[in-house]
Amino acid sequence: MGTPSRVEVVEVIFVSTDRGDDTPENPHRSVSQYWSKDGRLLADSDSLFHCPEAASYMAAERLFQVRADAQEQAVARQAGDAPVDIGSAGQGV
Numbered sequence: 001m002g003t004p005s006r007v008e009v010v011e012v013i014f015v016s017t018d019r020g021d022d023t024p025e026n027p028h029r030s031v032s033q034y035w036s037k038d039g040r041l042l043a044d045s046d047s048l049f050h051c052p053e054a055a056s057y058m059a060a061e062r063l064f065q066v067r068a069d070a071q072e073q074a075v076a077r078q079a080g081d082a083p084v085d086i087g088s089a090g091q092g093v
Contacts, residue, residue: 012042019046 013035020028032045 012036020048 015033015035017031017033018028019031020026022028027048029047031047032043033041034043036042
């Protein structure tokens with residue numbers, strides 16, 4: 001991170017809550033959230049991820065998987081392996 005160009009103190013709403021259903025995939029844990037006064041979520045710190053970089057990594061990994069799935073589906077459609085959408089049949093699509 002470089003030198004900040006601006007630093008100021010602002011008012012936010014802090015919320016401490018719990019998350020998870022106590023399963024191995026989704027354990028019970030503490031979550032800290034910071035909200036703007038107009039109701040926008042600014043930050044979500046989930047103790048499962050121990051650091052913000054891990055949460056960002058998980059989001060990037062999910063995005064990569066979604067893109068890979070979409071690419072796989074496109075290839076299957078080109079190969080004729082994907083189901084045909086009946087609604088578009090015969091419409092010159």
